Amino acid sequence: MPRQLISSGSPFEAQVGYSRAVVQGDWCFVAGTTGADPETKAMPDDVVAQGRNALKVIGKALDEAGFAFADVVRVTYYITDAAYWDVMGEIAGSVFGDIRPAASCVIAGLVKPDMKIEIEVTAFKG
Numbered sequence: 001m002p003r004q005l006i007s008s009g010s011p012f013e014a015q016v017g018y019s020r021a022v023v024q025g026d027w028c029f030v031a032g033t034t035g036a037d038p039e040t041k042a043m044p045d046d047v048v049a050q051g052r053n054a055l056k057v058i059g060k061a062l063d064e065a066g067f068a069f070a071d072v073v074r075v076t077y078y079i080t081d082a083a084y085w086d087v088m089g090e091i092a093g094s095v096f097g098d099i100r101p102a103a104s105c106v107i108a109g110l111v112k113p114d115m116k117i118e119i120e121v122t123a124f125k126g
Helices: 011-017 047-064 082-096
Strands: 004-006 021-024 027-034 072-079 102-107 117-124
Touching: 021 047, 027 047, 047 082, 047 117, 072 082, 082 102
Parallel strands: 072 102
Antiparallel strands: 004 021, 021 027, 027 117, 072 117
């Protein structure tokens, strides 16, 4: 099956050389997605808003690829402060609570200091 590349229109995709998502056969790999507002491209100060924005962008990429959140089998959360986990857990649970994909959370620095969260997912339709 041919590879399908999904773009979110981010200037970083061409600059860095990546796609928002890649579909290969029954698999969809969504790149790490930070919390910038998908309309204004502004980065909110609040981790809750960043988490919701990231999931909105991921959902759009999955939809464009012909997948849904229900197809997600793996999710990785990168947060810059362990204190964000409780609130991010609530946001993530609102999307993945019944789906229950395999998940990891890593405390890490991100490429810009205003970024508080990055989320990547893998989806499978088989």
